[in-house]
Amino acid sequence: MQWFVAARLRRRLFFVFAAVIVATAMVASGVTALLGEPGGWRAQQSRVRQFVSSRFADAWTDPPARARLAADIARDLRFGVELRDARGGVLLEQPPPGVVARCGRPWLRAPVRDAAGALAGEVLLCGGPAHWGPGRTGMLVFAVLFVVWRMAGGIARRMARPFDDLVAVVRDLGEGRLDRRVRLGRHRSDEMELLARVINDMAGRIETQLAAQRELLAAVSHELRSPLARVRFLLEAAGDEGATAASRAEAITDVEGELGGIDALVGDLLAGSRLDFNAVRRVGLEAGDVARRAVAHAGLDVGCVDTPAEGIRFDGDATLLGTALANLLANATRHGDGVRAVRVTQRGAVVRFDVEDRGPGIPDDERPRLFDPFFRGARGASGQGAGLGLALVRRIAEAHGGGVWAENIPEGGARVGFSAACAPSAGAVASERA
Ligand SMILES: Nc1ncnc2c1ncn2[C@@H]1O[C@H](COP(=O)(O)OP(=O)(O)OP(=O)(O)O)[C@@H](O)[C@H]1O
Ligand SMILES: [Mg+2]
Numbered sequence: 001m002q003w004f005v006a007a008r009l010r011r012r013l014f015f016v017f018a019a020v021i022v023a024t025a026m027v028a029s030g031v032t033a034l035l036g037e038p039g040g041w042r043a044q045q046s047r048v049r050q051f052v053s054s055r056f057a058d059a060w061t062d063p064p065a066r067a068r069l070a071a072d073i074a075r076d077l078r079f080g081v082e083l084r085d086a087r088g089g090v091l092l093e094q095p096p097p098g099v100v101a102r103c104g105r106p107w108l109r110a111p112v113r114d115a116a117g118a119l120a121g122e123v124l125l126c127g128g129p130a131h132w133g134p135g136r137t138g139m140l141v142f143a144v145l146f147v148v149w150r151m152a153g154g155i156a157r158r159m160a161r162p163f164d165d166l167v168a169v170v171r172d173l174g175e176g177r178l179d180r181r182v183r184l185g186r187h188r189s190d191e192m193e194l195l196a197r198v199i200n201d202m203a204g205r206i207e208t209q210l211a212a213q214r215e216l217l218a219a220v221s222h223e224l225r226s227p228l229a230r231v232r233f234l235l236e237a238a239g240d241e242g243a244t245a246a247s248r249a250e251a252i253t254d255v256e257g258e259l260g261g262i263d264a265l266v267g268d269l270l271a272g273s274r275l276d277f278n279a280v281r282r283v284g285l286e287a288g289d290v291a292r293r294a295v296a297h298a299g300l301d302v303g304c305v306d307t308p309a310e311g312i313r314f315d316g317d318a319t320l321l322g323t324a325l326a327n328l329l330a331n332a333t334r335h336g337d338g339v340r341a342v343r344v345t346q347r348g349a350v351v352r353f354d355v356e357d358r359g360p361g362i363p364d365d366e367r368p369r370l371f372d373p374f375f376r377g378a379r380g381a382s383g384q385g386a387g388l389g390l391a392l393v394r395r396i397a398e399a400h401g402g403g404v405w406a407e408n409i410p411e412g413g414a415r416v417g418f419s420a421a422c423a424p425s426a427g428a429v430a431s432e433r434a
Contacts (some may be wrong), residue, residue, distance in 0.1 A: 009163055013156035022146045023027045052110035056083075058111050060120050074123070082106070082124040091121065091278075093231045100230035142369040160289050161185070163191040170199060177208040209276075212373075216272075216388075219374060225300040227258040234258070261384050264330065268392050272324045275395050277397060280317045287312040287422075300339055307344040312351045314422035316400050321420065324396040325353060327389035328416055332357035335379035338415055346422060350402055352378055354417035361408035362416075370406050370416075393418050 009126040052073070059065040070081040074094045081094040106124040114120045162184055172180040181203060182196035237243060238251035274280070288307035295302050325342070332339045336357025359379070362370065364379040373391040380387065393402045401421030409415050 010156045010160040013159055014152050017152035017155050017357060021152060025144070025148075028352040029301070047201055048125070049108055049110045052108070052125065053087040053112055054112070056123050057114070057120070060114070067092055067094075072122075077125075078165060079107070079125040082126070084124065086119050086121055088122075093407070107166065137167045159172055159384065162189070162196075166192075166195065168197065169203075174205075175200075175387045176306055178203060178210065187414050210227050216269075219386055219388075220265065220269060223384075224262060224283070226262050227384065231255050231258045265324075265388075267323060268327070271320055272388075272392055272395065275322065275399055280399050282317055284314040285314060285316050285318055285321070287314060287346075287353070289320050290316070290318060291325060291342050291353060293318075293389060295342055296338075297322065298326060298333075300329065302386050304339055305342045305344065308346070312346045312422065313346065314351050316420050317396075321353075322395045322397065324393045324418055325355070327357040327393050328353075328418075331355075331389060331416065332359070333415075334383060335359060335377075340413055343417075347419075349422055350419040351422040352419045354408060354415050356415045357413045359413055360407055361414045367406055371404055390416070 008183045028148060055069060059069050066083065070083060070092055071094055071160060074081050082094075083091040083093075085091055106126040110123040110126040111119055112121045112123060117231065137404070165184065166182055169180050171184045184192055184196050196316070205246065234251040234255050238248045238255075239409065243251075254305045279287065288311055291305045295305055329339055329342070332355050336359030338358045340356045340358050341354075342357065343352075345352045345354075363378060366375075369375045370377065371390045371394040372387075374387040375391075376385060376387040390404070390406075395420035397404050400419075402419035404416075404418045406416045
């Protein structure tokens with residue numbers, strides 16, 4: 001297939017160039033003919049015939065004068081000259097200077113007539129540099145066509161070669177060899193380089209994304225395995241004949257806890273894949289509502305939400321923003337000894353969500369990597385988390401045109417938060433409420 005496409009492209013380029021060259025040659029020769037002498041070389045030939053006929057008619061009956069005239073023509077015009085009588089018998093052969101040969105196929109036959117108009121003989125002109133018979137014309141046409149064919153073929157091959165490389169690389173990428181890159185040789189052009197760069201960038205991105213997804217899948221499988229094993233163990237223990245009602249109730253609570261963890265992990269994965277597919281659904285929101293809903297969903301007291309009375313309206317994806325807040329609230333509960341406050345503020349064109357906790361704060365050396373995928377710090381290392389919560393918060397914030405931060409509060413505890421671009425859209429809020 002690749003060979004076929006490349007060959008077809010080469011063939012088309014070849015025909016285009018050949019046609020352009022031939023058309024140019026035809027136009028050039030047409031213009032030359034138009035600007036040149038009318039009648040071309042046939043008219044010239046007939047004038048030469050007339051001249052030769054009349055000059056020899058004068059000298060025909062005087063053989064020495066006739067021979068001199070033939071010698072003059074052969075010398076000055078560089079033609080072979082042959083004189084024949086009326087019956088075709090050869091009277092004289094005068095080869096062109098430097099050539100000792102019979103007159104072959106004549107370029108011109110000029111009849112010679114006597115004073116009464118009767119045919120007295122014939123003059124044949126042949127050979128010589130001015131001679132341009134059909135054989136030579138054929139050779140010239142052949143030579144021109146050969147040059148055109150070689151030139152058009154060369155140009156077509158030169159232009160099509162980078163395409164061959166591109167097609168080969170794209171085909172390999174399609175077959176899963178994601179480390180393949182386009183390397184243009186010396187036949188590069190600006191357009192080709194641009195195309196090659198775009199393909200290489202695309203291949204690089206796909207390779208990185210697939211590697212990240214493979215890593216994520218491995219981590220998630222690993223993270224799911226331990227809670228599932230614990231659930232199985234708890235269920236077996238609860239089903240044991242000797243289990244008491246109290247131990248069964250405790251097992252059920254533990255199973256609920258494990259299932260909650262699995263649910264949170266799956267929720268994070270779903271949110272991540274929505275971001276991967278750019279499936280962010282923006283609607284008009286009120287920031288205080290978003291925060292209160294997340295706090296209530298986390299089973300906390302909505303009284304901890306601090307938000308301006310006039311409200312902050314912005315466009316965002318309610319589910320994703322809820323997931324981001326849920327992750328911050330879960331961290332504050334798990335790593336920060338409980339939520340102290342959730343603050344919603346507007347600063348310029350962004351809305352900020354801060355979750356403050358009562359914990360020991362975040363060690364300075366952890367802060368630069370806090371939002372990296374799979375990072376777990378001192379407080380999270382012993383827990384069940386995968387280290388994906390804050391990475392997802394960052395992706396959600398970036399999808400909303402915002403950013404993330406983590407700092408320690410002087411009075412104690414950590415403040416971790418994110419922002420979202422706040423383009424007020426009263427219409428969207430109205431339509432959501434309608
Ligand atoms: N409020 C906090 N106080 C102290 N440390 C924190 C706080 N929030 C996060 N961290 C630290 O940052 C690390 C990364 O947090 P992240 O939410 O990304 O992962 P996780 O909570 O460990 O796991 P997951 O969220 O995937 O269940 C945590 O392991 C913890 O060490
Ligand atoms: Mg977390």
